Amino acid sequence: MDRFRVEVLSATPNPQQVIWAAMHQDYSEGFVYDDRDRFPDERKAGELMIKHLLKGDRGHYGPIEHPQIVFNVGYFPHSTMQQLRTHRTGISFDVQSGRYTGERIIAAAKGELDVEAVFYLRPVGDYGNRQGKKYFYSPEQRQEDLDWCLAACKRYQQRIEEGLSEEHARGLIPFDVRQHFVMSCNARSLMHILDLRAKADAQLEIQKLCDLLMVHFRAWAPELAAWYEASRLGKARLSP
Numbered sequence: 001m002d003r004f005r006v007e008v009l010s011a012t013p014n015p016q017q018v019i020w021a022a023m024h025q026d027y028s029e030g031f032v033y034d035d036r037d038r039f040p041d042e043r044k045a046g047e048l049m050i051k052h053l054l055k056g057d058r059g060h061y062g063p064i065e066h067p068q069i070v071f072n073v074g075y076f077p078h079s080t081m082q083q084l085r086t087h088r089t090g091i092s093f094d095v096q097s098g099r100y101t102g103e104r105i106i107a108a109a110k111g112e113l114d115v116e117a118v119f120y121l122r123p124v125g126d127y128g129n130r131q132g133k134k135y136f137y138s139p140e141q142r143q144e145d146l147d148w149c150l151a152a153c154k155r156y157q158q159r160i161e162e163g164l165s166e167e168h169a170r171g172l173i174p175f176d177v178r179q180h181f182v183m184s185c186n187a188r189s190l191m192h193i194l195d196l197r198a199k200a201d202a203q204l205e206i207q208k209l210c211d212l213l214m215v216h217f218r219a220w221a222p223e224l225a226a227w228y229e230a231s232r233l234g235k236a237r238l239s240p
């Protein structure tokens with residue numbers, strides 16, 4: 001899958017117990033913390049939470065907003081970061097800005113780094129646009145576009161050597177420079193991102209990002225992820 005990477009920097013260690021505890025506090029007379037030794041285990045908490053909060057479209061999503069996960073996302077094109085950053089609720093970002101970095105662009109200009117490590121171009125293949133027009137992105141076109149990226153790296157290097165700042169010279173490079181970022185979200189906002197961006201009409205690269213997010217979601221909150229996968233993933237079941 002290209003060079004794309006998604007790694008977990010940190011995550012609530014017991015997400016399904018936390019959701020269960022929040023749900024349990026809704027109807028408990030006592031202070032639930034004091035019962036923590038009697039909490040159901042992670043798997044059982046997940047099953048109970050699905051039964052009482054989610055099954056049959058109950059839509060009681062509040063308790064699912066408590067567990068947090070922090071991802072490090074790498075090597076995706078700028079356009080994917082832009083799409084993701086439109087989501088604001090329960091989600092936070094720190095993104096390479098191009099004010100402080102640029103060494104890898106110069107390394108590509110010098111031939112020390114593969115230009116494909118710095119810029120993303122779609123693979124050769126058949127594509128369509130939003131109006132239904134079909135086209136083939138050929139190996140020749142892709143090579144010409146790589147040459148274009150390399151030429152832009154050289155112009156960037158030249159302007160930096162002439163004294164321009166990185167934030168000024170970054171305007172010269174092609175749009176889909178690869179950009180690393182940190183994204184944190186809660187279990188609900190993670191599912192919201194997947195609702196909107198894993199579906200078939202979302203852009204190719206953000207669908208790939210969702211595939212990688214799903215790998216971590218399954219490992220982090222297995223029962224919740226299994227419910228999500230069975231009832232919502234890829235079904236374009238959008239929240240309001």
Ligand SMILES: Cc1cc2nc3c(=O)[nH]c(=O)nc-3n(C[C@H](O)[C@H](O)[C@H](O)COP(=O)(O)OP(=O)(O)OC[C@H]3O[C@@H](n4cnc5c(N)ncnc54)[C@H](O)[C@@H]3O)c2cc1C
Pocket residue numbers: 086087088089192196197201202239240
């Ligand atoms: C297929 C697709 C194509 C898109 N194309 C474009 C495009 O061409 N240009 C462009 O600029 N954007 C585009 N967007 C982004 C889109 O317009 C939204 O900005 C983006 O999806 C974030 O909205 P959200 O509902 O996910 O909000 P989030 O911030 O993730 O919020 C989650 C939920 O909280 C609620 N909420 C959040 N903020 C508000 C608010 N201010 N008022 C009321 N309720 C709120 C809503 O219920 C919302 O669904 C596209 C999105 C998709 C999925």
